[in-house]
Amino acid sequence: MQLYNTLSAKERAALLEEAGEDRLTLSFYQYAKIGNPKLFRNHLFIAWNEMDVLGRIYVAHEGINAQLSVPAKNFETFKNFLDGIYFLKDVRLNIAIEQDLKSFLKLKVKVRKKIVADGLNDETFDVRNKGIHVDAEKFNELIEDPDTVLVDMRNHYESEIGHFQGAITPDVDTFRDSLPIIEKDLSSFKEDKNLVMYCTGGIRCEKASAYYKHKGFKKVYQLEGGIIEYARQVKNKGLENKFIGKNFVFDHRRGERISEEVIANCHQCGQPCDTHVNCANEACHLLFIQCEACAEKMENCCSSECLEVIQLPYEEQKKLRSGKHNSNKIFKKGRSEKLKFKK
Known part of the structure; x- marks a missing residue:
């Protein structure tokens, strides 16, 4: 079979x-x-x-x-x-x-052990006790409320190219990193503020909302369907769009444009740009933002070192990325010191 x-x-x-x-x-x-x-x-x-x-x-x-x-x-x-x-x-x-x-x-x-790597022990809290799901219209109302704290539950490379106006965007590499940081930073708001969360499609907020209720947050809300569904409802219902930039997506497109604003910049030259690419050197494969001019100049590479590597014969390139040690250097998300204009 x-x-x-x-x-x-x-x-x-x-x-x-x-x-x-x-x-x-x-x-x-x-x-x-x-x-x-x-x-x-x-x-x-x-x-x-x-x-x-x-x-x-x-x-x-x-x-x-x-x-x-x-x-x-x-x-x-x-x-x-x-x-x-x-x-x-x-x-x-x-x-x-x-x-x-x-x-x-x-x-x-x-x-997998988890459908999202959250680092949580689900036995310690009731994952069914989730936050209140809200549609785009209610979400817009909530984030206009001065008693609301709006939190982006995505990672730094996602929020860099697009986010909701006024949102807290944690500088984290993974979802599991964001959970304790947000709890600590917002601990003084547990009793009296609306904690409103959003992510790409809703799955991260589903678990996070239950976790934060367990941690003592009284008024927890989540954007149902995430940014994807929000954009659809805004368009179909003629609502005001409060998302600026692109929504990062986890497929070969890497992004969907939600508004015309370009809020990020090319990591190599600093010009306005919000196009994510992976370094052409497979032994690097770094995810970063690169404009068309730099892509042509650098042959889709993140650095001069990687540009030299892709000129080598294929078998030599293959050797460079073999072995367990090298695997830890692959698939990093925009954190390379080689990127002069990284966020």
Whole structure:
């Protein structure tokens, strides 16, 4: 039984380009008790592979977190499949604002300990005792209230290119890093302030809201559906958009434009720019912001050192990134000292 991808990302990209069929990029999550995550993972892979679904999906005992690309012609089949799973029936699907044929190039369904790495011991608090979910209209009202503290639950490289006006944006690399920092910094507001949180699609706020209620915050709210759903409601209902810049997304697009403002800058030359790229040197693969001029000059690399590496024969490049020691240097998010204009 085939439970893995047989095509490389490059081969899949060529097929998608050739087919030219419309696809929908979407995401969803659900906290639920899954007794056998591995069996559930296999069930999903077999069914979705037949539907030509691509994406990155995490399954754990606590639930599922999925970012997907679904052929438009198979969307109803896909939705009916989800509705046939009792805890996924009518689950909210966050459909991307901007569509791309190649947002995902492989189907990866992985079993994890957690669907989001939060570093929390779920046995110490009631994860079902969540904050109040609010839609875009109520969210706008809340953040205008002087008794509201608005917190971005995302990481530094996400909020750097876009965030809500007036939000606290913690300078953290991971979600698990942000939880204790926010609790400490806002400890004096537990009793009398509205703690309003938001993230990309809602999943981080789902767990964080229960955690902060456990820690003594009395009035906890979360933006339902996150920035993705907020942007949709603002457009459909004609509401004022209070998000500035781009929404960082975890697929090949790396960002969706929510407003026309460019609030970030190229990490290499300092010019206004909010385009995230990965360094062309696979032994580095650093995520950083790079403008078109610097991309041409540096051949999509983050530094002169990486530019030298990509000139080497492929086998020599491969050796440079082999070994456990080197793996710790890969996939860093915009923290390199080589970046002169990093935030």
